[in-house]
Amino acid sequence: MAKHRYSIDEKKIARFLKEGRGQGHGANYRPWLTVQDVSSHGRSTRIHSFKTDREHHLLSDIETAIFLLLDWSDAVIDIRECFPLGRDETRRIASDMGVQHPTDRNTGVEIVMTTDFVVDIQMNNESKLLARSAKPADQLSDQRTIEKQEIERRYWASRTSDWGLITNIDLPTQRVKNLDWLHEMQSLEFMTEPYSGYWQDRCNRFLECLRKTKGIAIKRFFQELESTQGFRTGEGLTILRHLAANKIITFDLDRELNFDNSIDALSITAISNETFVPRVA
Numbered sequence: 001m002a003k004h005r006y007s008i009d010e011k012k013i014a015r016f017l018k019e020g021r022g023q024g025h026g027a028n029y030r031p032w033l034t035v036q037d038v039s040s041h042g043r044s045t046r047i048h049s050f051k052t053d054r055e056h057h058l059l060s061d062i063e064t065a066i067f068l069l070l071d072w073s074d075a076v077i078d079i080r081e082c083f084p085l086g087r088d089e090t091r092r093i094a095s096d097m098g099v100q101h102p103t104d105r106n107t108g109v110e111i112v113m114t115t116d117f118v119v120d121i122q123m124n125n126e127s128k129l130l131a132r133s134a135k136p137a138d139q140l141s142d143q144r145t146i147e148k149q150e151i152e153r154r155y156w157a158s159r160t161s162d163w164g165l166i167t168n169i170d171l172p173t174q175r176v177k178n179l180d181w182l183h184e185m186q187s188l189e190f191m192t193e194p195y196s197g198y199w200q201d202r203c204n205r206f207l208e209c210l211r212k213t214k215g216i217a218i219k220r221f222f223q224e225l226e227s228t229q230g231f232r233t234g235e236g237l238t239i240l241r242h243l244a245a246n247k248i249i250t251f252d253l254d255r256e257l258n259f260d261n262s263i264d265a266l267s268i269t270a271i272s273n274e275t276f277v278p279r280v281a
Contacts (some may be wrong), residue, residue, distance in 0.1 A: 005039075006037060006038055006039050007104055007106040007107050008104040008107060008109055008111050008112075009104070009107045009109050010109055013109070013111075013112060016032060016112075021033075021084070022082075022083060022084035022114075025078055025080070025120075026052050026053065026054070026078055027052060027053040027054045028054075029052070029054065029078075029080050031056075031057050031080070031081050031082035031083070032082045032083065032084040032112060032114050033057070033059065033082045033114065034057045034082075035057050035058075035059065038059055043059070043060050043061055044057070044058065044059050044060075045057075045058045045064045046058070047064070047067060047068075047071075047183065049067075049071050049079065050186055050187070050279070051071055051076070051077075051078075051079070052078060052079055056079065056081055057081060057082065058081065059082065060134065061168075062134040062135070062136065062166070062167070062168055062171070063081065063116055063117075063134050064180075065168075065171050065176040066116070066117060066132065066134055066166055066171070067079065067081070067117075068176055068179040068180055068183060069171075069172075069175070069176065069179065070117065070119055071179075071183070072179055073121075075121045075122060075123050076119055076120070076121050077120050077121065077122050077127075078119065078120040079117060079119055080117070080118045080119070081116060081117055082114045082116065083114055083115045083116075083117070083118040083131075084112045084113070084114050085112065085113045085114060085115060085152070085155050086155075087110065087112050087113070089155060089158070090113045090151055090155060091110065093151050093154045093155060094151055097147070097150065097151065097154075099147045099151075101151075102148055102151075113148070113151065113152065113155075115131045115132070115133060115152060115155075115156070115163075116132060116133050116134040117130075117131070117132040117134070118130070118131050118132075119131075119132065128162065129161050129162070130161070130162045130163075130164070131152075131156045131161050131162065131163040131164075132163070132164050132165070132166055133149060133152055133163070133164070133165045133166065134165075134166050134167075135149070135165060135166075135167055136167060136168055137167040137168055137169045140167070149165060172254060174253070174254050174255060174256060175253045175254050177256075178253045178254075178256075178257070179253065181241065182241055182244050182245040183245060185238070185241040185242045185244075185245045186242070186245040186246060186279060187279035188238075188242055188278050188279060189279060191238070199239075199242075199278040200278055202231065202235060202239050203239055203242070203243060203248075203278055205225070205229045205231075206225065206236070206239045206240070206243065207243070207248070207249075207268060209221070209224070209225060209228075209229065210249075210263070210266065210268060211268065213263050214263065214264060215262060215263070215264065216262070216263055217259065217260050217261065217262065217263065218240075218257075218258075218259040218260075218261060218262070218263050218265070218266070219259040219260065220263075221236065221263045222236035222237060222259075240266070242278060246279075247269060248268065248269055249266050249267065249268060249269070250266070250267045250269060251265050251266050251267070252265070
């Protein structure tokens with residue numbers, strides 16, 4: 001019985017359509033498949049985005065990495081994961097190619113194909129839609145995988161949309177690691193606030209001291225915050241991650257941040273501490 005839990009049949013497809021899956025934008029979008037609908041061997045992740053104001057369902061490590069990169073980009077205004085493709089059209093494309101349409105191995109039902117990410121971007125006052133598929137590079141030697149990707153490519157080509165394939169070897173490994181380290185600190189809502197305005201005060205003190213400090217190691221800067229500003233142990237790192245996650249402080253995301261390095265590796269952006277309010281709720 002368990003092995004059929006994730007099977008797809010016409011009844012389930014009808015239910016997904018009734019639920020509005022694959023529809024909407026921003027906070028109202030619902031992916032075609034959620035982490036509860038697939039067997040992912042522990043690779044599924046749910047991540048909240050303040051950009052879209054909703055929880056995203058990522059079904060593999062590659063998808064999670066791509067999401068972090070998209071969510072960080074200022075050009076990206078909406079991210080829709082597991083976006084369903086029109087089944088009648090993918091059936092027609094498969095027939096034209098002379099290949100079998102993807103089916104559920106247990107039920108034999110032709111599934112609704114999906115694109116891993118459909119992304120709205122805005123640059124230079126122009127909007128554009130991107131469709132991106134995510135696949136491990138070692139799967140691209142499989143003929144059946146190539147056939148499915150070609151169905152997807154032709155689907156988006158018929159809409160004159162920018163479709164592309166992203167593999168694990170295309171990903172900037174260190175940048176993804178840094179974004180993963182920062183993302184969970186976008187908000188401090190899970191942190192205890194001893195009194196109202198506590199984290200605002202910590203952010204202001206951190207930035208004020210950073211502006212005046214040059215040359216010392218980052219870890220030494222943390223120690224001085226504790227000895228002169230009343231920071232508790234570890235709070236300096238917490239505030240650094242929070243400010244960097246919100247792009248108030250920047251550092252080279254393509255390199256590992258070494259706390260033995262100089263504090264000069266950190267830069268304050270043009271957004272002043274007077275306009276930045278920590279997310280604590």
